[in-house]
Amino acid sequence: MVEATPPDQEDAPLVWSARWSLTTRILAVNILAVALLAGGFFYLDTYRTRLVDTRIEVMEDQLAMLDSALEAARPDQRERLIGEFTRATESRLRFYDASGRKIDDSFAHAPPTYTLRDPDLQPWKRDVARAMDRGIDWVVGAPNYPEFEEPAVDRAAAWPEVVEAMKSGGEAARFRFAPERTPLLSATRVVDLEAPEVMLMTLNARDITRTVRAERFRLAVVLAMVLVVSVLLSLFLARTIVRPLRKLARAAVRVRLGRAREVVVPRLPSRRDEIGTLARAVSDMTQALRERIDAGEHFAADVTHELKNPIASVRSAIEGLGRVKTDEQRAQLLAIADEDVRRLDRLVTDISDASRIDAQLSRTLFEPIDIGLMIESMLASRAARANAGTPHPRIAFARPRKGTATVMGDGHRLERAIDNVIDNALSFSPAGGLVCIAATRLGDEVHIRVDDDGPGIPEAQREAIFRRFHSARPDEEAFGRHSGLGLAIARTIVEGHGGTIAAGDREDGKPGASLLITLPAADEGRAGG
Template sequence: MALATVFRRNDPDEEGRDLSLRWSGRISLTTRILALNIFALALLAGGFFYLDSYRSRILDSRTAQASREARLIAAAMNASAADHRAALALQLARDTGTRIRLFRADGALAGDTRAMGLRNVQLIDPTTQDWRQQVARFLDAMIDTVVNSPRAPLYRERPAGSEWPDVHTARTTASAPATVWRAPDRTPVITAAAALGDGEIVMTTVNARDITQTVRSERLRLSIVLGIVSLVSIFLSLFLARTIVRPLRRLARAAVRVRLGRAREVVVPRLPSRRDEIGSLARALSDMSQALRARIDATEAFAADVAHEMKNPLASMRSALEGLGSVKDAELRERLLAILRDDVHRLDRLITDIAEASRLDAQLSRAKFDEVDVPAMIAGLIAQRGERGVERGVQIRFDNQVQGSRPVMAEGARLERVFENLFENAVSFSPDNGLITVGATVERRELVVRVEDEGPGVPEEARESVFDRFQSIRPESEEFGKHSGLGLAIARTIVEGHQGTIVVESREDRLSGARFVVRLPLSPGR
């Protein structure tokens, strides 16, 4: 089984700490997407409050304008004869769209353009308006309440003898004050007053309904835009939530089925049409579940193979033990004891190899990888084997074509086990006085090691199965049970744990024998 070993190990808790938000983990994605878009809509709805400040600026401008008009009207009347003031007031009221009233020094009303027949300023009774205007007034009142807008006093006609505030201020301060009032239909009424001289005062009144109409018109446009944007935003939010949340829920349900193990083959949706992060997650989960299933199947097969391999020596030991109880011949008893000793050694070797094979994946996942000079390692292993002596006169020659230091990231002890297994396998298949050639080269950022022997070679149909556990093609002359059949399987697991490959080929020189090729990636720093 291949093991993808990561050379740089990161702490997942350290990576996720900066990205985690404890409070957001308690809210579903759909709710968060909708909340985010609704928040953006709420900012757009803030335009209603901007309209209130817009209305206030217009009122301030119109109030200042009313004050200036009152001064100009007062100046015009001062410049005209007293008997022409009534006609002048009527003309000015008609031109400016205001109601003009003249007050004597004692506060009594001296003239009114309305009494002269000009009714250009008329307040509307709200009870005579349709429902749309009533809704508009309700919205005006609601927005004024929300933004805490100051409420203008209600405009009412003053009875005789009651002085207007603007008239009193103009008489006592010689200024041109202006006041904003509120008509019954919530439209603004602006009054302004200015002194004529000799205590006389002119007061203007205008019902600025155009201001309210402008604000309401802008509010209607904003409401239409907000409504359309809200519908589009909600639709897009639900669509986005659907495209994100639904596949995530499918993946979560598949992951739960994998965890429960209620089906042998759980199909995790791969979402091939998606090219985003969710598609990558789906394919990663699918690959992970398949790898997990392959690991489980391999573990089950390994357990079955272990049981099968251990039955043979145990059966042999059982037969020998049963024979020891009934056999009296000393020579036969010695032969049975020799069988027991061989079976015990075989079991010991088998259990040792099984233990190493079962722990290998976990050990490699925790291994610390350093730069290893593999050619130097191979040279040392060959020298040690030469000092111990190679059986049957077999020779091992090392042809190192690697220039300089070209290390690989590896765990040295594990790689030593790989090449020891390959050397042992080559020696066992080599004829007497045979030659084993070991070559090392660098090809395409990989270190390539080739081990060639002069044995019978490996049949083409068996070149993959020789790496399976408990699968072994042994020489006929070799004593039965000398090898457990795990050597090449352990070698492949170690090589693949180092991100490399190991295969068996025929020799390029067409001579008899096998060639084992190991490829290991060079260190990224080199």
């Protein structure tokens, strides 16, 4: 019983990519790697968030230091300290009292340290940059920060962070986008000078935008280069993989259609990879298929030729039955027709066997066969069927020791092959002659030799005798007794068992022919099991 084996993982069916061409799959895999690299834009959004958080923390620390400096300074030094602070930090300071009224503004005592630019007055390149910023923010899912507008009435209520600081008595901060889409950061601190006040520090952090845009540009350049290289590599792989496969597919289609008698399947000898192996395998398979088709055509032609003679003879005998006058002539014609029908029967039987052997051997489960016992049994059956009154050649068998000449095979087919070889030897041996049979094991092979006392086989004919319908019979043999397929069937069976059969001269130097069958010997473990 043959055990079922699990399917090879390489043969697992494709599911989601079954309808994709190889070129599409190669491009998809390489572009997927580029897409993973594009994930760096997500990192840059996190990077910008960290920069903003760090800048707000610095602003809060700066407000704490300013609070300490204002507490220690005299009232007449307050304006100078605020001016120096805003110039150093490039920020704007506003102060609101407990009622929410603005009581001081650094821009009222000194030139502005930053200016909110009008996007409509900037060049188109800035519009493109802002559009790209919005697109990338949308792709990475960045928070939708509010747009900053300078309040028409500058009171504490216009600043949510100031209101929050007044309520909590602590610190608060906000991130907004300036009109030109640069970060406008704000931080607050409650101070208690002569009366409780809230400091509001605002800062237009254009450097953060410049830094993030520079990093995005570098990443975009790298991404574009990687994308170009990936596409070129994909096209290169498609050229080196897909194109030869297409050539093989087109050649296979031409072979299937049969429109060209000699279809050249590219062997790709310069390739040493799997595709080269596939190309050479397909080429060899096509050549073997062509040879098999040619052999089939020749076989069909030979069958037609061999069947015509007995059919014509039967037809002539049947036509002659109506013209003969005597019973003796009628009996003679019936005997001829009977002999031709028997000949046809032998031909059809041998032709049927010859055409089915290959397919049957491919499906047969081989088992250990003791060649010595098998030949001994064959000869015993042949002796029982022999006609004692008819002279015929004698048979001598040098039987090997039991179990030494064992092969793996189909016993019925091997018996048929050896029987055909013995029949051939008997047909060429004269009455009273001797056919010698020997079976021995030499190393990893079992040799079966059949020698006859016939005229021998000319060296030029030693390969031709194994062809189908080859006919070179003794002169005294009745016509049509053999179909000419015996040795061809024997060769097919022997080669189906991984062996060889060849014709030559006898080793003892006597006249006659010697046919040698060589079969692989069975392993001792398998033969004994």
